[in-house]
Amino acid sequence: MYAELLTIWSDQPGISLAIWLAALIFIMYLGRKPAHQLIRSVGRTIHAAFRLAARSTMSLETRLQKRNAEVILSLGKDSTERSIEREFHRVNAVVSRDLSSYPTLHRQISDTINKIEEDYHSATDSPPLPPAWLEAVESIANIPQSGDATVGRILESIKKTVKQAHAETQKVYEKSSLERHKLLSGMQPMWRKLALVLGQVKDTIDGLDERSKLIDEQMETYQAIRAGEERASRLLTSSSLTQFFISGLVLFIAILGGVINFQLIAMPMSEMVGGTSQIGPMRTSDVAALVIIMVEIAMGLFLMESLRITRLFPIIGSMDDKLRKRMVVITFVILTILASVEASLAYMRDLLALDREALTQSLSGIGVVEAEFRWIPSLGQMTMGFILPFALAFVAIPLESFIHSTRTVLGLLAVVLLRCIAFVARLLGSVANHVSKTLVSVYDLIILLPLGVEQIFTGTRRRRENDAQPADSVTAVIKE
């Protein structure tokens, strides 16, 4: 077919090809204008279509970004509300624990102060007054002796009485001083007690002060979130990404733990459900082991929900406190039972492995070798079997973070993807536009020869017209 076409003009393919080329170039030259229009219009159409697609994608991206911001602010709002609520709960706990007894404390302090005041007043130093007649006696005693022996004796007696009265007064004073000292020393523990009570009050107040500062900070964040500030959104996004990676890492560790757990219980499970039956492509014992692990994780989720540590199931969180506490107890009991089952399965696994090893040794003709310290791996396996379910129960915490942060991460990825699509659409549109321009030039390059001839003719005719134009004007002037 092609060979026939090639030799349609001449037997020599070269000449025929040249004729074909000449004909093609001529046809292309004739259809130059519509061809240019076609190429350019196709280019512009593609360009416009891609630009429209890019604009739509960018509009979608803007909407998605807005939605992402709303979601992240909503999550942040929820999280901050929880933090503030928790802080208020703590404040409430402090107030109800320490400050609820404040009236009693106040009365205690007042009583102590009153007692101290009374004691202080009782301890005031008031020297005893000598008897009233003592001054008269003292005046008589001070009369100079005139040598009368009787008078001398009387005076001596009076002097003696005065001295005695002084001694008695001194004795009373000393006694009262001793009592005062006793009162003062009795005040010391009261002061200490007072200082201690006031110290306790100070600590409580300081704690409340710190809590109030934290609440203030949280409230500021909350207000920023409510106002929809850009900074708050950025901070929450960054925090969400961090949460995503950290919770992802913890979940990965949990998955490894789950795999180990599965290895511990899959083999002994065949003792319960048989070693050969299958559910689909999996052995029933493997499925049973997986189910146990999944139930453990589910119980862990419910336990964490009931303890209000996580909030994946709002219905559990909004339950009546009594019911919720019952649920805590029930899930914990189920988890403990499952952990015990796992521990026993782990022990059975060890026994089975031992039995199998003994059988293999007997089949291969080697006498059964009793391994020493067999109890160590047995105990280790049992402990692992008991602990791993509880460890898996805590998966609920990173799982919640992961689920919440995944929404943010997916939103961010979708935004990036949409941006890329818009960029590619814009790029393709521009490329189509420029390619159409280039194709026009290439078209002209192909028909270069007839175009050149046309330009020569056009140039000559123009020159002729230019040359003829002055002569015509001279003729017109002459005619006038």
Place this chain on the structure above:
Amino acid sequence: MKRTLWISGLLILTLSACSEPTPRNKAVYLLLDTSGTYTRELDKAQHIMNYLLATLDSGDSMAIARIDSGSFSEKDIVAKTTFDLRPSTANAQKRVFKRKLDDFVDNVSKGSAHTDISGGVLQASEYLNETGAGHKYVLIFSDLEEDLVKGHIRDFTIPLSGINVIALNVTKLRSDNVNPRDYLQRLDNWEKRVGEGGGMWRVVNDLERLDRLISN
């Protein structure tokens, strides 16, 4: 529309759950030639049996029978068992099985006068089909030289559909050394008979390479 989708989904699930699962268990029937001088090879059979016991698992079946003058009989089955689904019980069964074979090998004093391999294979085929196992194997531990009692008819096609027949330790007879074509002819004859019955034929003479004996 939604309801129809739900019902269709449930139906598909139910039907897939009801479909007959393909059995994956194995059944092995080991025929031991107790005729003539081949009894001296029986210690090698113990080696094979130990390998089989170590390889077979819960749900698999195993039987050991001797080849004597008239092997198409249940009396020739030395031991047979289907291993329990619980691994611990299966291990106990394996121990008992091993003990039985050890006793049998220890008590074989003199060989049988004739060798009825075809009867043994027929008996094996019956046993294996009864087990309903997914993978069936007849292991013939013999020199494959058949010597029937006069009047015994064995020149018919043995039904061996889906059964792998593996000849183990096919020793060369004195006459084979004189004319090796006899040995090759013997193997060809058996291959032909097994093929006619619908079975798959293999020969394993190197007992060090038992690892692929009953692999799927």
